[in-house]
């Protein structure tokens with residue numbers, strides 16, 4: 242126990258301010274929520290994550306968004322196990338044919354109002370995997386997408402910044 | 416050397432002239448040999464291999480229409496340092512071969528997948544259900560066949576997947592997935608349980624199948640290394656290295672020494688980053704979040720150094736055919752060494768905490784046991800194998816450069832439980848730190864890459880690389896115009912997933928996430 246306390250003390254606070262979002266990282270698209278509703282998300286945003294066919298590197302970087310450096314919880318963002326509690330659906334991967342139904346069902350299970358943010362180049366247009374017998378062209382062909390975060394994979398700061406941009410906040414948490 | 420031809424000698428002794436030796440165009444390691452046997456005796460050859468105590472490392476099919484042939488059925492066997500490839504040919508009109516399942520458990524899913532995606536039938540296979548291809552696909556769609564256009568939009572048909580069922584008083588079923596609770600990949604698990612105890616687990620995977628093997632066939636050899644690096648993103652260096660090595664073998668291309676050493680540097684950094692992350696994630700599934708956040712800090716620092724030195728946090732797209740496209744300066748080498756010193760001190764502090772937290776060890780010891788004999792029988796590889804006492808590590812057995820010089824230590828543990836899989840990771844992190852130091856000290860000077868030509872028409876190449884999860888196998892074949900005709904990749908997950916079903920039996924339902932995390936297999940690498 243002492244060792245643990247000592248380690249916590251040694252570690253201190255490593256959390257960093259979020260850098261400004263670089264250009265070209267995010268495309269805001271389609272369905273936007275009304276300003277009024279967006280306001281309500283401020284302070285608390287619950288996310289349900291679905292991998293619809295990714296290579297798993299995007300997951301690594303989304304996981305990193307939760308690490309002490311990026312600490313998404315300080316912005317009121319947290320990940321939930323149930324779509325029923327979720328305000329936002331975060332999706333990765335070219336939508337695999339075998340995941341299309343599950344993705345749609347997850348979206349349908351979420352209460353409105355809801356937002357979808359697609360992470361990674363292959364969520365945008367299948368990226369390196371290409372459109373094929375096994376994939377659907379884009380996440381936006383399956384569920385309405387509010388923002389695409391580009392990159393392969395996008396780094397954690399871009400993911401966090403993209404999520405904030407989708408709900409009308411900037412990196413300073415405003 | 417004698418122990419390099421036990422399998423070959425046994426096959427020749429049993430088959431005589433009926434086993435025709437085929438010249439292997441290129442193989443890294445170069446000790447892989449290849450034989451062609453009559454189709455009727457394909458399973459018999461498997462039996463001979465089994466009698467030699469060999470494991471079935473991979474099994475796959477090739478559509479050889481472009482060469483005027485039918486299908487090639489390939490089985491790769493391994494024993495110690497030796498690898499033996501046995502092939503048989505079946506005609507298009509009757510694509511049937513005898514199943515290897517009678518001797519090899521690993522063949523179960525390999526052959527279901529071959530039937531589902533290539534339409535080749537393994538006679539005598541006890542399980543007729545499709546694999547990877549879900550029940551709503553038209554059953555006669557075989558995407559890996561040459562005649563199948565990759566862009567085909569397949570209709571959704573009615574179908575049913577028949578689950579294995581356990582019946583009896585008090586037996587109930589829990590279905591989980593494909594969408595899981597955390598930030599992880601999708602798959603479906605069916606448990607049959609009595610009270611808290613799991614009596615059976617059946618996995619169904621394939622949810623993230625995105626047609627990777629087919630996709631290769633429309634790419635150039637050079638561009639395809641980017642795809643290879645995304646077979647399983649957490650293993651990007653190892654997979655890109657595996658693909659490039661197989662291609663270089665087929666093309667007869669020698670990579671410069673410095674490139675091989677840089678690949679190993681990246682590979683060991685990838686190993687450390689994943690292992691350290693896993694140690695925290697496994698602890699988290701035993702409700703010890705402290706270690707999750709601590710190891711996440713260590714991992715994040717490694718990735719930031721990657722970004723600073725190599726320009727990508729996960730070091731994707733650096734390994735390329737013919738070599739690498741990034742170098743380290745003296746200054747960068749100093750940064751890496753300095754980081755290791757700090758990392759190592761911090762890591763040891765966390766290991767001490769792991770080891771002196773009884774409530775944590777109480778969960779990890781004796782949970783999810785994969786007994787060594789079963790591990791051997793199932794042909795598992797990598798960390799899962801080594802935690803069940805199997806002496807398997809391609810870096811040791813194949814000793815491809817620079818591992819022939821820096822000589823990695825084979826880490827093993829005999830307990831086969833969650834704790835053993837953590838211990839193996841801990842010791843491998845320590846060993847990788849030593850290896851990285853040796854790489855930095857011994858790195859030869861010279862060019863980073865050479866031009867890798869396209870392989871000659873019909874040339875094949877095979878490679879075996881030890882990624883952080885374990886042994887990865889790649890096999891490539893050039894078509895008549897030197898283009899990519901077929902690329903086969905076998906991630907460790909394709910054999911290890913099956914073993915999780917066995918390791919979980921008798922555990923309690925709430926321990927599943929913990930046991931599963933300790934295996935941490937790739938869905939993407941399995942589903943392709």
Ligand code: SF4
Nearest residue numbers: 295296361362363393
């Ligand atoms: S965008 Fe890139 S990193 Fe992300 S899932 Fe797709 S291929 Fe992998």
